[in-house]
Amino acid sequence: MNENKPFSYHSTVLFVEDVERSKKFYTEVMGEEIELDLGKNVGFKNGLAIWEGEYGRNVIFGDPSGGDYSSKKMLEIYYETEDMAETYEILKSAGVEFVHEVVEQPWRQLTVRFLDPDGHMIEVGERMDVCIGRLAASGETPEMIAESTMMPAEIVNAILANRD
Structure with missing residues (x-):
């Protein structure tokens, strides 16, 4: 890793209504190959990933039916890090607006989510x-x-x- 950048771009995540429908579209129409299929989230070999939207909103925000995010289409830019503590300190010192601070996801990965200056959500997760x-x-x-x-x-x- 570059000492000035402890995290690197990994993928873009689309939150979808129907994972099976989207999986079929991206494999059959767009020609994508599945790298890892975990049911509610699917990673393609090119770096695109899809998440079941309600599940994703629940993981990130708690209650998927409330707040400003319940009816919005969502996109998340995903980065990975080897050192979550260092990454968090860099983000904190940069004054980013956190969606949530470092948390352990249901699948045990440590993640942090925040907004870019235009309000786009960015996640940094430990590899x-x-x-x-x-x-x-x-x-x-x-x-x-x-x-x-x-x-x-x-x-x-x-x-x-x-x-x-």
Whole structure:
């Protein structure tokens, strides 16, 4: 990582009404290849990702039926970091408007979301290999990590094998 930039662009996330319909559109019409399908969110090999909208709004804002975000189409620009503490301090010192401060998502990844000067939402999340390593260092078994992160066991095991 560049010492002046502890995070890097990863993907753009579209919040969609029907994941299966959108998955079919992006694979059959747009020719995208699925890299990882976790049900409520799908990552394509080109860096585009889709999230089930209500699920995404609930994860980010708590109650998906309330607030200004319930009826809006949403887009999120996603970055990844190896060092969430450093990233958070950089963002805090820059005076960004946080959507939420650092939180652990239901799949155990640490994330922070904030707005750019025009109100577009940006998320910085710890890379999943870093997340898996953090969980392993805390004493969790590969099986526990696979279950709590929703990552396939073979991916968790491969990540942990590469850390040794």
